[in-house]
Amino acid sequence: MYNMELKKLGYSDQIYEILRQRIVTLSLPPGRKIDIGKLSREFNVSATPIREALKRLVERGLVRYRKDTGYWVVPLTDKDVQDIFVLRKVLETFALNESIHSIRLWEIEGLLKDSRQLLAGDVSESELRKIFDEMDELLHYRLIVGRCKNEFLKTFYTIMNDYIAIVRHLNERIMAAIEEHVEILEALKRGDLEAAKVSLARHLDSSAQACRPLPRSVEEWEVALEEVSIKKKEV
């Protein structure tokens, strides 16, 4: 679907963004070897801009390189997922100190309203996933982290957000997560920093615990993703 003609200028920029998207949406699953020759034919460019894009993805932590075997998508283990949640807890509860007074009341009330609509079951299964993904990104990334004043924290979190997006696709406890969001949002609405921090920490701990074991090889990933895509079609 990306088999378009790439503009002459900025090949590697475009390839970088396409590959990043493929990794984040799991269309290139964790642990998959990256075939430069195949990409070169797909995009009809030489190997050079592809290698440059891959080097930037290595810098971002999404791709690994080994001299003898080349480039591959970073594998993602159960321990990685737990590490991400633990680090999110540290960074997000810290960010909340500064962001709580910068989040506007109408934003909190908007998210509360949407959350309650989802809890009332007014939307279809496929819409639920889509709306929840947006709400989750809005609450954690744009508001809690994005409104804090520490630019370095925001930069690091942006890199981590790619991993969070990868993991988000494999999480099935949407309703429980929305209830936890409501708890956080109500504390934010009251301006109660300590209660908001406690609810946020509990929400991230529960999410970490609810993560089912990840596939442990590229083959297992492909089976798991096939199941998810069949589910999506059934809806």
Next chain:
Amino acid sequence: MYNMELKKLGYSDQIYEILRQRIVTLSLPPGRKIDIGKLSREFNVSATPIREALKRLVERGLVRYRKDTGYWVVPLTDKDVQDIFVLRKVLETFALNESIHSIRLWEIEGLLKDSRQLLAGDVSESELRKIFDEMDELLHYRLIVGRCKNEFLKTFYTIMNDYIAIVRHLNERIMAAIEEHVEILEALKRGDLEAAKVSLARHLDSSAQACRPLPRSVEEWEVALEEVSIKKKEV
């Protein structure tokens, strides 16, 4: 001094590393515009591998890009420095939970011995700076952060470590910092996690407070760096 012949293969890799070093050692000071044409003549290569190296440095947060003006070294403000120390405190005190039992006794005792030698005044002024820089990196980066098991925290900290290195060159309270290191090391030796955390947090707070106002423009940076280099020659 880098005016060597670059190997035909991996131009952009080498240029990336040279530019990263120049930024971290302040030979390319914060806020300096990067002149692609000049680098192209210096390294005797086309603009393409230089641009690729710059894009990777943007990914790493050391270089900024704006469409109309091109590439320049990230400016560094007093607020950035404070943000770095605050975030270091969050990440390092957290990392210490896991690393305290992985740091070996002989490493702690070695650092304690070196610290006491420096405090006793047994080394020259120029050696003091060099040995302190190594000790500081060893304690904070290799041991406290490096021995923790959270791979994501380590990755982010590695990026932040480039900024820490930039700032380290402008810090003049070496003796006080060594005394604080001794306090942390003694707590580590006793295996006293809480005391080690308190000492570490206090050390980072003091370091943040002791930072003198940074130069606010490229011109001011150049004057400040000139003074540092004159001091070095006088020693």
